[in-house]
Amino acid sequence: MSTLKLASPASTRIGFIGIGVMGASMAGHLIKAGYKLNIFTRTASKADPLISLGASLLNTPREVAQQSDVVISIVGYPKDVEEVLLDDKNGVLTGFESGKISIDMTTSKPSLAVRVYEEFKKRGAHTLDAPVSGGDIGAKNATLSIMVGGDQNVFDACLPIFNVMGKNVRLMGKAGFGQHTKMANQIAISSGMIAMCESLLYAQRVGLDCESVIQVLSSGAAQTFSMSNYGPRILKRTFDPGFYVEHFIKDLGIALEEANRMGLILPGLIQTKMLYDILAADGKQKLGTHALMLALEKLNGLNKTNDEEKKS
Template sequence: MSSLKLASPATTRIGFIGIGVMGASMAGHLIKAGYKLNIFTRTASKADSLISLGASLLNTPLEVAQQSDVVISIVGYPKDVEEVLLDSKNGVLNGFESGKISIDMTTSKPSLAVRVYEEFKKRGAYALDAPVSGGDIGARNATLSIMVGGDQNVFDACLPIFNVMGKNVRLMGNAGFGQHTKMANQIAISSGMIAMCESLLYAQRVGLDCESVIQVLSSGAAQTFSMSNYGPRILKRNFDPGFYVEHFIKDLGIALDEASRVGLILPGLIQSKMLYDILAADGKQKLGTHALMLALEKLNGMPKTSNEEKKA
């Protein structure tokens, strides 16, 4: 396999599409590392902080592609990935020439990642699927886990870029394998979030001090990212999104489809998807995934706090 090398940060132009809860922090790290950033977002006001750091706001993904060597995208849904990367008029592919690289960091369908890889290859360009885990905290602290699918030489060339945004970066296999790894991640988180919320619900009901419970459990066998990072937010009744409920529901749906495709029945995943669907039906789809506690509290007939009553 031939080698592929990017120029230094000072001369490598990076396009960044999607300035959301995580994307804004990720893009900011790249600017501070010395990369020149061209950005696109549907909501221009989200780009203000990045523009103040030196980023250029462009009008379409096509323009971003034309003026960049590497284009990173992190958008909402598979349909957004298709539009941003493959749209025949304003998509990234249409603005690419041989040798350029697309890195899609959206959590999306493995089959779509393969399709994107093949379409870019026809043009002599490259594509990696590189979804991330770690939420807003990982994005803010540049400690994301980044799971990548694609060719080894392209991964090697992009590793310096990945290392600016994350701490655990690994090539998992061919195109689509980054997305398959992210599905395994979301399956683990989905049942783990139920376990964490049920644990705190039990502790509260029997009269334990929940802050002490979190401290003790976080240093033992029950330690999880969710317990350490989302447990304290739940106690403060802070359900602001590190990752949106509606996006997690999308991920769990993809995971269920993929599991069905390979002949697996995953009861924990099915149960989690059902509970999150209940939460969304109750109007909580824009909250963070740890808001699952609200669904479990409602299931157990527990009243809302006064602040939550006002918000409702």
């Protein structure tokens, strides 16, 4: 496999598509690291903070691709990935030439990652599927876990870029394997979120000081990212999104689809998806994933008033 090299940050043009809860912070880190950024977002106002740092706002993914050496995308759903990367008029692929690299950091379908890899390869271009874990906190602190699928030489070339945004970066295997790893991640988080919320619900009902409970549990075997980072938000009744409920439902649906395809029965995943569907049906799909507590409270007849459900 041939060696693939990128120029120094000052000479490498990066396109960034998707300036959302996580994307804005990730793009900001790249600018501060010295990369020239070309950005595209459907909501132009989201680009203002990055433009003030020196980024250029372009009109289409195609234009971003034409003016960039590497294009990073982190959008909402698989259909958005298809539109951004493969649209035959304005997609990234239409603006690519041989040797350029597309990195999709959206949590998407493994099968779509393979299809994207194959389509870009026909043009002599390269792709990596590189979903992330760590939420808004990891994005802001540049401590994301980044799980990558694709070719070794492309991963090696892009590692300096990944290291600007994350701390635990690993090539998991061929195209699609980054997405498969992310599915394993979401499955682990899904049941863990139930456990964390049920733990706090129990502590509240018995009359314990829940702040103390979080501190104690976070220093023992029950320590989890969710307990340490989302537990305090739940106690403050702050359910602003580090990661949207609606996007988590999308992820759990993909995981269930993959599990069914392989003949796996995953009861914890099924139960979690059901609870998040209840939350979305109650109009709370734009809240953070830790708002699962609201669904458990509803099941137990412990509904809180709307003004207690703070949204930042």
